[in-house]
Amino acid sequence: MKLTREADYAVRVVVELASRPPAAIVPSRAIAEQQQIPGAFLAKVVCGLARAGLIRTLRGSGGGLQLARPAAETTLRQVVEAIEGPIRLNRCLREPGACPLQSRCQVHGVWRRVQELLLRELDAVTMAELARTPGEPRDPRTAGASAGAPAGS
Amino acid sequence: MKLTREADYAVRVVVELASRPPAAIVPSRAIAEQQQIPGAFLAKVVCGLARAGLIRTLRGSGGGLQLARPAAETTLRQVVEAIEGPIRLNRCLREPGACPLQSRCQVHGVWRRVQELLLRELDAVTMAELARTPGEPRDPRTAGASAGAPAGS
DNA sequence: TCATAATAGGACTAAAAGGATCCTATTACT
């Protein structure tokens, strides 16, 4: 019932890319330092993101990572599912027929409803929104654009 | 991002108990058959539920499981958390300070909001509601206490 | 052009959690 570490890192990577100028090429090492991700582990995360088509990678000297699409067109759900696969709260929601009791299972409907709610929520958040730093002004120009800033923990 | 199997089983156990007469004593074997849970694994699930105080166990011949409280007073969240521990979508929501970036992390607020939503939803569902079978009538023979071995399959 | 340095890509290994099973202690019934 919790996000994997890899997915957490993935989100940070995309947010970091989204908070830079569009189509900027950023070496993964810079992202690792900025977001406190173990450098060696980052490679694996990047691989998953690239395979899902969310980012583009450029090898060789002067290479790095680049958003494949505008940040506003990538949702939080897409990033998480790129790493973890489709979000299904329970096994029977992933493989219909896995549970022989499904027809008379009273809880099934609840899980499905909650999952739908969760997905809708994650779909509603785009990387562009997350890129606007609430407390720390990364880019001064966009400082006034952000709406109500949620309070930190 | 998915429920553990053990928690899934736990919910079924409590629902099964809730759908019988109040304070009924049901041997775990009957529950295992009714809910298609591996009999040997069920012991572990039961142990967790009993330790959390959700059910009461009676050892020895004629013993079995029993709801510790009225079904209406136990929520879906309580059952899940009894097995999995507190529901926290991300590590930084479990241990504040685990992530050094928390102050400037843009995603944190989103996770917290979604988690809050999820918890509220699970809190709103009681075992009594789940016990009422929506469309399918439960087998009348097994509605009583521990009579004999229920008909197989 | 060729050597070199910088970079991502994928294979590999250790650790943790999940899933399941066995055996033992306890109770009631005969």
Add this chain to the structure above:
DNA sequence: AGTAATAGGATCCTTTTAGTCCTATTATGA
């Protein structure tokens, strides 16, 4: 007291997760 039925806990195996290492690829500069 003996016996059968039942939960409780300890234990083992499997799967997933987290992390590291090495290799292939590309641009750059001598």
